[in-house]
């Protein structure tokens with residue numbers, strides 16, 4: 001089974017169908033390619049009205065990637081080539097001197113208070129704090145992501161960034177890439193609607209270049225395993241077609257997210273990161 005990552009969506013190609021797993025900051029699910037006679041359709045979420053997905057017919061032998069480019073002008077390869085921006089010498093110097101300061105926030109009341117305010121929002125909000133828990137910048141987000149531009153990235157250096165995940169999930173690969181490859185955060189946090197706060201802090205010798213591939217491997221493997229186990233149940237008659245469809249759509253996210261949380265718990269240290277989980281009321 002082949003897995004392709006295209007423009008933030010993961011395409012898992014099965015033997016006879018495409019299942020699209022959208023990582024839309026970032027709820028995972030499997031959707032099947034609908035076949036109408038010989039036509040092949042893909043559904044790309046969360047676009048379209050009420051985010052029910054936008055349907056796109058594949059023409060000829062084109063791949064979903066080619067179809068997306070034809071229809072929406074999405075140049076996936078160009079997007080992939082974007083390299084992390086080189087930071088100015090000045091900011092590097094500042095980071096070094098400030099990193100000696102203890103990174104324990106003595107009073108994180110303000111942080112927790114704001115996380116409580118944003119945890120149940122249906123769209124994402126991001127907030128940059130200094131090491132003492134003072135708000136430096138608020139960034140209003142779209143439903144599935146917080147837009148982080150170059151200016152914001154510069155402001156993030158050596159700071160704490162928190163945001164809410166309406167999906168209930170742990171960090172996404174975009175969070176890790178923006179926070180630790182494009183910028184260099186002191187701490188990355190995400191709060192979910194049930195009040196769970198995930199925290200990731202780089203320690204000495206942290207290596208995002210190794211953590212990211214581990215994340216992506218875990219994500220792909222979980223998606224594959226999930227899909228294959230559902231298919232096996234269907235093959236042996238344990239579930240019918242409708243149940244299969246429902247499980248693929250509804251249960252995928254929890255399965256993949258649990259595997260990712262497990263990866264963070266067990267492996268963050270190997271890559272020089274400290275991973276913690278709190279409950280809002282701890």
Ligand SMILES: [Zn+2]
Nearest residue numbers: 171172175190
């Ligand atoms: Zn995020």
